[in-house]
Amino acid sequence: MNRFADGIVKFKWLIIIAVVGLTVFFSYQAKDLHINADIISSLPDDDPVARLYKEIGTQFGGNDMGMIVLETNDVFKAEVIQHIKQITDSIKYTSGVSTVTSLTNILDIKSSEWGIEIGKLVDEYDLPVEQSQLDSLKNYVFSKEMYRGAIVSEDGTATAIMFTLLPEGDKQAVAKEIKDKIEALDLPETTYFGGLPMMMNDINDLIVSDIVWLVPIVFLVIAIILLLSFKSFRGVLLPLLIAGLAVIWTMGLMAVTGYELTIISNIIPVVLLAVGSAYTIHVLNSINHNKLADRKQALVQALRYILIPVILAAVTTAIGFVSFVFGAYLTMIKDFGIFTAVGTLIALILSLFFVPALISGLSMYGKKTAIESEEKQTILTHKILLPLVKFLFKHPKYTLTGWGVLLMLCIGGLMLIKTSVNMADYFKKDNPTRIAEDVMQKKFGGSLPVFVVFEGDMQSPEVLQKMIETQRFMKEDPSIDVTQSVADLIEQMNDVMGEGKRIPDDKAKIEQLWFLLDGQDVMPQLVNDDLTKGVIQSKFASVDTKDIEAFTKKMNRFIEENQNEYCQIELTGMPSVYDKLNSSLLNSQRNSLLIAIALVILIVSAILRSVSKGVFAAIPVVATIIVLLGIMGITGIPLDIATVLVGSIALGIGIDYSIHIITGFNNHLLENGDAEKAIESVILLSGKAIIINVTSVLAGFLVLLFSQIVPLQNFGLLIGISMIGSGFSALSLLPAILILANRKRKIVANNH
Amino acid sequence: MKSRFQTVVLTAIIVAGSIFSANAQDASAILKKMDDVMYSPKDMTGNNKIILIDKNGKEEIREATIQQKGNDKRMFRFTSPASQAGISVLSLPNDVMYLYLPAFGKERRIATSAKNQNFAGTDFSYDDMESVLFSVKYTPKFVKTEGNVYVLELTPVSEKSDYSKVMVQINKTDSYPELMEYYDKGNTKVKEARYTFKKIGNYWNAAEIEMTDLKKNHKTKMQMSDVKYDTGLTDDDFTVRKLKQ
Numbered sequence: 001m002n003r004f005a006d007g008i009v010k011f012k013w014l015i016i017i018a019v020v021g022l023t024v025f026f027s028y029q030a031k032d033l034h035i036n037a038d039i040i041s042s043l044p045d046d047d048p049v050a051r052l053y054k055e056i057g058t059q060f061g062g063n064d065m066g067m068i069v070l071e072t073n074d075v076f077k078a079e080v081i082q083h084i085k086q087i088t089d090s091i092k093y094t095s096g097v098s099t100v101t102s103l104t105n106i107l108d109i110k111s112s113e114w115g116i117e118i119g120k121l122v123d124e125y126d127l128p129v130e131q132s133q134l135d136s137l138k139n140y141v142f143s144k145e146m147y148r149g150a151i152v153s154e155d156g157t158a159t160a161i162m163f164t165l166l167p168e169g170d171k172q173a174v175a176k177e178i179k180d181k182i183e184a185l186d187l188p189e190t191t192y193f194g195g196l197p198m199m200m201n202d203i204n205d206l207i208v209s210d211i212v213w214l215v216p217i218v219f220l221v222i223a224i225i226l227l228l229s230f231k232s233f234r235g236v237l238l239p240l241l242i243a244g245l246a247v248i249w250t251m252g253l254m255a256v257t258g259y260e261l262t263i264i265s266n267i268i269p270v271v272l273l274a275v276g277s278a279y280t281i282h283v284l285n286s287i288n289h290n291k292l293a294d295r296k297q298a299l300v301q302a303l304r305y306i307l308i309p310v311i312l313a314a315v316t317t318a319i320g321f322v323s324f325v326f327g328a329y330l331t332m333i334k335d336f337g338i339f340t341a342v343g344t345l346i347a348l349i350l351s352l353f354f355v356p357a358l359i360s361g362l363s364m365y366g367k368k369t370a371i372e373s374e375e376k377q378t379i380l381t382h383k384i385l386l387p388l389v390k391f392l393f394k395h396p397k398y399t400l401t402g403w404g405v406l407l408m409l410c411i412g413g414l415m416l417i418k419t420s421v422n423m424a425d426y427f428k429k430d431n432p433t434r435i436a437e438d439v440m441q442k443k444f445g446g447s448l449p450v451f452v453v454f455e456g457d458m459q460s461p462e463v464l465q466k467m468i469e470t471q472r473f474m475k476e477d478p479s480i481d482v483t484q485s486v487a488d489l490i491e492q493m494n495d496v497m498g499e500g501k502r503i504p505d506d507k508a509k510i511e512q513l514w515f516l517l518d519g520q521d522v523m524p525q526l527v528n529d530d531l532t533k534g535v536i537q538s539k540f541a542s543v544d545t546k547d548i549e550a551f552t553k554k555m556n557r558f559i560e561e562n563q564n565e566y567c568q569i570e571l572t573g574m575p576s577v578y579d580k581l582n583s584s585l586l587n588s589q590r591n592s593l594l595i596a597i598a599l600v601i602l603i604v605s606a607i608l609r610s611v612s613k614g615v616f617a618a619i620p621v622v623a624t625i626i627v628l629l630g631i632m633g634i635t636g637i638p639l640d641i642a643t644v645l646v647g648s649i650a651l652g653i654g655i656d657y658s659i660h661i662i663t664g665f666n667n668h669l670l671e672n673g674d675a676e677k678a679i680e681s682v683i684l685l686s687g688k689a690i691i692i693n694v695t696s697v698l699a700g701f702l703v704l705l706f707s708q709i710v711p712l713q714n715f716g717l718l719i720g721i722s723m724i725g726s727g728f729s730a731l732s733l734l735p736a737i738l739i740l741a742n743r744k745r746k747i748v749a750n751n752h
Numbered sequence: 753m754k755s756r757f758q759t760v761v762l763t764a765i766i767v768a769g770s771i772f773s774a775n776a777q778d779a780s781a782i783l784k785k786m787d788d789v790m791y792s793p794k795d796m797t798g799n800n801k802i803i804l805i806d807k808n809g810k811e812e813i814r815e816a817t818i819q820q821k822g823n824d825k826r827m828f829r830f831t832s833p834a835s836q837a838g839i840s841v842l843s844l845p846n847d848v849m850y851l852y853l854p855a856f857g858k859e860r861r862i863a864t865s866a867k868n869q870n871f872a873g874t875d876f877s878y879d880d881m882e883s884v885l886f887s888v889k890y891t892p893k894f895v896k897t898e899g900n901v902y903v904l905e906l907t908p909v910s911e912k913s914d915y916s917k918v919m920v921q922i923n924k925t926d927s928y929p930e931l932m933e934y935y936d937k938g939n940t941k942v943k944e945a946r947y948t949f950k951k952i953g954n955y956w957n958a959a960e961i962e963m964t965d966l967k968k969n970h971k972t973k974m975q976m977s978d979v980k981y982d983t984g985l986t987d988d989d990f991t992v993r994k995l996k997q
């Protein structure tokens with residue numbers, strides 16, 4: 001151990017140069033880090049539903065569909081129609097756009113006794129102006145199922161302009177250009193932008209603004225707290241420097257390994273700033289407390305003393321993060337877990353190597369720190385810690401009982417916990433994307449795409465008939481309004497040929513009707529090129545977990561009963577993905593927590609060479625997690641893609657406090673052999689470090705309350721609660737248990 | 753001095769003006785000549801091979817026989833693939849079309865006012881297929897002479913056209929078009945047609961037209977073979993009754 005510390009002092013310049021070099025390299029790399037706002041790309045490839053959804057979305061263009069809604073008191077007014085045409089044209093002439101469909105350019109097929117009339121619903125070069133023309137258009141639109149509720153809302157107050165993007169090219173850039181162009185038109189009607197390309201564009205902006213605004217604030221908040229606690233320049237600078245370097249290295253590493261920033265990983269900097277400063281604080285604390293005259297010897301001894309607790313603290317925190325890798329459904333959560341764990345270890349390594357090297361190299365030994373910390377100790381000690389110690393020794397059983405009651409209450413609350421997977425919920429209520437999603441849902445049957453994929457001969461009467469039956473079955477669900485497939489078009493064309501609105505029995509007829517459909521813009525959205533695959537496209541209007549679950553269940557049963565060797569049917573789409581995501585949230589929470597708890601107990605027991613100490617260390621954090629989940633249940637904060645992370649992170653950070661108490665207790669016990677004295681001094685000494693750490697981490701995460709993304713706000717709040725919980729339990733529950741265990745041991749020893 | 757300066761200016765203006773008007777006349781004359789080359793036969797019969805090529809280079813081939821009389825009567829009869837054999841399309845003046853599907857044994861009249869729709873899965877719109885004289889549909893402007901071609905810019909007369917302009921390259925010696933580039937109203941080139949002409953008897957024949965949709969990256973080649981001109985087709989050959997045969 002001494003050799004390690006000696007080595008650091010000996011090779012200090014080598015360490016400093018290496019760190020500077022790597023930092024330059026990683027910050028250069030980090031510039032290339034891209035933002036990936038596409039939630040779809042985070043769906044796991046090993047889940048058939050998610051894989052099919054990605055495949056179908058790409059193949060049939062559903063994921064690249066954007067929607068603009070124009071809302072006013074009556075769509076059928078000359079000027080509104082004029083504005084619809086303006087929007088349609090400006091989208092049409094944006095490069096990267098494949099198709100646009102709106103009231104002013106949609107194809108209208110009328111059949112009559114003598115034949116077919118193929119024309120536009122509205123002549124875009126001779127828009128209706130007269131009231132009579134507008135009225136007849138209105139009546140016609142509402143009389144046709146394919147327009148009503150699809151292109152004009154049932155109440156006639158809103159109209160939709162749909163567009164698809166070309167598969168190649170920067171979709172976010174195209175979406176942004178469209179949005180800018182339409183906002184520049186400055187129309188009197190209210191416009192809403194929806195669909196995935198638009199949502200991605202918004203999320204991207206939110207991620208950027210979160211990083212730009214939150215990270216500096218977190219930095220500042222932590223700096224202030226450190227300044228208040230250490231009252232020294234070094235005490236502020238070094239922890240922040242290490243945390244900052246850990247952020248840069250991690251971001252650089254993400255860029256080098258080809259990862260991207262997501263809606264979740266954009267909080268990595270915040271997490272690392274809050275977590276990564278702790279190890280340096282402990283190293284500094286230890287150096288400050290060593291009063292040996294020889295500075296070099298003091299440094300070496302301080303390192304030796306702090307090495308194990310700091311490594312333990314970092315490794316357990318990293319385990320908390322890594323536990324997501326085994327439980328999470330979304331790949332972005334796994335990525336978050338991996339890279340925050342890596343960042344934590346980077347912060348650890350830098351605290352152990354770089355901090356002592358810097359101190360010795362630049363002669364940043366503290367001055368008068370001992371006196372200052374004495375002073376601070378008195379404030380904290382007399383007001384909080386001493387009374388706490390007194391109470392604990394007087395009433396250890398009351399303390400335990402108090403915790404017991406709290407935990408029982410929270411276990412009750414735990415049963416009430418809810419889950420939320422609706423993407424729109426991730427935006428604040430006043431966010432334009434959220435508002436747009438609400439409007440789409442109210443007026444146009446939602447924007448959650450549903451796909452039913454048929455594999456078979458798309459020109460066979462049996463397969464087309466199956467599609468029609470499936471569509472009828474789907475429409476029985478109150479959340480399904482409109483369905484569209486090639487079978488609809490075949491029925492329509494058969495009607496045009498004068499044989500009624502049904503699928504012909506003769507394949508030859510279908511093949512010839514196909515001649516009429518070939519080359520229409522809509523065809524690539526409904527069937528693949530070699531006609532072996534077709535989809536029913538639909539939208540699901542509800543985001544309620546129960547509705548989604550019921551629909552998915554019902555559909556899967558229907559498919560089971562209806563598919564055969566000639567016609568394979570599969571269901572996918574956002575409801576199916578949400579259903580999976582929802583059931584995975586609880587699993588993922590349970591798995592990552594169990595894995596994290598088991599690993600933490602294992603590692604703490606191994607390093608401290610005592611199973612009972614491992615279990616003791618885990619008690620305060622397990623209690624904290626129960627309190628946390630209980631509060632979520634009672635207050636109605638749902639388990640979602642961000643809050644599912646809190647439990648394991650709280651465990652990883654919170655375990656540090658227990659470790660400091662237990663190792664401190666060990667050291668003091670070895671020094672003077674009196675367990676009660678040891679508990680008293682560990683609370684007075686480590687208690688201070690714990691309170692400072694709780695406060696700085698707490699403040700760092702509470703900054704997330706200003707995030708633009710709702711789950712991140714909840715995430716910040718919940719981590720804050722967990723920090724208070726684990727700090728308090730490490731200083732009350734754990735000592736109470738230690739006191740009682742010790743008294744029992746004494747009694748047993750005395751009896752012998 | 754002064755009068756000489758005036759003369760120079762005046763001459764320059766006159767010369768410039770005459771160049772301008774000569775070009776305007778030239779442009780109309782060049783386009784008219786192109787129309788003459790393309791639309792002079794009284795009638796035509798032949799075999800048409802339609803090759804559809806998607807963005808991955810996958811080809812789909814259809815074959816049809818064509819009969820055409822004048823500029824406004826045309827009969828397409830598909831002969832291959834087997835599933836489409838016998839499907840016939842008769843185009844008559846004033847945007848009237850009849851379609852016959854043999855599997856139904858019925859014809860249907862199709863009135864299409866949406867001329868920007870593509871014809872039967874090809875990259876040709878109904879608008880592109882229409883045999884209306886170019887000099888009627890477009891106002892030409894001379895742009896430049898380039899190698900063996902004149903380059904004209906054609907502006908649609910009707911504001912209902914989907915195109916803002918068509919850039920056409922016309923062969924200097926034989927007056928047939930070699931390349932047409934179609935621009936949408938956002939002034940983006942959206943389509944491109946390359947022509948290969950062959951002389952058959954007295955007439956130039958578009959042996960191949962290759963139309964590329966630049967947005968979809970999709971191509972259609974129309975190849976003509978066994979072309980015969982002026983065989984004496986009558987209006988009787990372009991009736992609904994004939995459609996079914």
